[in-house]
Amino acid sequence: MTFTQETKVKAREIISRYPVARSALLPMLHLVQSEEGFVSADGIALCAEELGLTTAEVAAVATFYTMYHRKPVGEYHIGVCINPGCGILGGDEIWSTLCNRLGIGNDEVTDDGKISLERIECQAACTHAPVLTANWEFLDNMTPAKAVDVVEKLTRGEEVLSTRGPRIRTFKENEETLAGFDDGLVDAGGNADELMLAGLKRAKELGMSAPEAK
Amino acid sequence: MTIAQGSLTPVLTAHWDEADSYTIASYMRHGGYTAFKKAFAAGPDAVITTVKDSGLRGRGGAGFPTGLKWSFVPQGDGKPHYLVVNADESEPGACKDIPLMLANPHSLIEGIIIASFAMRANHAFIYVRGEVPHVFRRVNAAIREAYQAGYLGKNIMGSGFDLEVVLHAGAGAYICGEETALLDSLEGRRGQPRLKPPFPAVAGLYSSPSCVNNVETIANIPYIINNGVDWFRSFGTEKSPGFKLFAVSGHVNRPGIYEAPLGITMRELLEHAGGVRAGHKVKFWLPGGSSVPMLTADHLDTPMTYEAIAEAGSMLGTGTPMVFDETTSIVRAVTGWLSFYKHESCGKCTPCREGTWWISDVLHRFESGHGQEGDIEKLVEICQQIAGRSFCALGDAAATPFPAALKYFRSEFLEATRTPANDSFDPAEATVFAGVKR
Ligand SMILES: Cc1cc2nc3c(=O)[nH]c(=O)nc-3n(C[C@H](O)[C@H](O)[C@H](O)COP(=O)(O)O)c2cc1C
Ligand code: SF4
């Protein structure tokens, strides 16, 4: 795809954040994915041109990181955590349920382009196991039935709320966020959920607190 | 000022239950953004001394003394200095930095101001793993609020000190949590570890003196500056002072974040977390991530300190215990973690790149009930070939789960020469929705 002037302006805005231009490469690849849904040869060329790198140098980086895709993912990219902390607690069963339901496997996309699936590793949410992500937003404490409900709603274009974040938006929209462009959604999802507050609640119940400084 | 053994002591988490806990307004209602002014008044060297005296140890896994690390950054060398916050949290089992940044990112931002001031850095970066857009939003908003308040930018509060803070999203690579791989990644390269020495304090980001610190480490700083060394040392032990975000996960009734002094025992933490599921018992637990050796029910009374957990044969690591009950197949768990290390090996050095494939292959054989005679010895040998011979600590980590599991559960590996793990242990029983309609 050919990129618009607007994208190039954004790329330069990213570069301006850093003392050394090349540091902008990772966020620029997120920017490319926010336009294309994956990183194409044109996307690599754009980064190379703006940063004065060779396309080989950019491709070497783009292929190292799992969040950059070489072919389009679904509008809703679903990650199922299969690291033992989630896998054993139900993630493995959720994975096979979703694969059967959607008729796709790892790194595959449904025919309508709506949903793609990926086996993902620990998401720093083990307290909330088993965990799913939708375009990387948390869907905590999942069951096979809840997971199926989520993908069906997303397929039908219905609203799905992250358990600790905003309404699930498209893959491209979230990639723009990760490129560092504000989306105004900071207040979504509340301050902290029950599990993040488990210790604080327990301390209050037991009348425990940290000592004050003298 | 002694704290009763077994107590919970919310400090970092104290106000997470307020609806606006992640905003600058909430942080300031509770004394936020007062510590950095004290630090400015005291001067950089005094701040480093205070942090040294506090005994704070890095919360990223290795437990290195923080003040000492800061003091390695040379002073008056005329080069730019950089503080880089490691917010990559990807260690299996670790889930404390991400919640902290969601619920109160300002303690991190104020910690960054103080740490940067102490090491004379005018530029700080927060490298957050890419897979957490909502954390990205929260931290970005916190940075923006701090700039608007005049706590970041040029000549902060007329002090003459300038600080720019940049938030940077990674793109999915566990190895980028390793501090030198993180620096390469932040420079826009493949995230592969660098040869040490030179250490980052001498030649780090852009070959300039740099310091990489964990999120929780830096978030401790404002509280230490405000409340003093004696207060901080009233928590924990001589060698492990302070408090810790213990994120308890696995087969427990109330998983979650429990903030307590270092030195609380796992049995006490487990009680706070509601114990293991009714009718079940602890089979094994990992004190802090899949990279530390597992322990068993016999070790539940070990204090959660760097020294006591080491004596018990493991490591405190990230201090985020995962608990598994007797429905769990050890073979399945270890195979899962080795698939992870195989997937995340960066490929730079042969022992780890090849070894993780071999271990993973042989373990899959066990998992399917086809372990062969001599396979156990083979795995022991491969692990020995990796440990201590790899370029970075990921290799050592990959060589950890199997020998630890073998020590306590040899018979299960023997059984797995005949019986698939899923026949010996019904996976459905280990799920959180076991017995519930799905
Ligand atoms: C493979 C690997 C992954 C790591 N991941 C992290 C991480 O996600 N977060 C972190 O703070 N430290 C991580 N570390 C440890 C860092 O290299 C470094 O020791 C730490 O960030 C230093 O901060 P501290 O002194 O404040 O603990 C990792 C180390 C290795 C070898
Ligand atoms: S030990 Fe593994 S992760 Fe570390 S440098 Fe070697 S191959 Fe890369």
Ligand code: FES
């Ligand atoms: S194991 Fe799934 S979030 Fe940690």
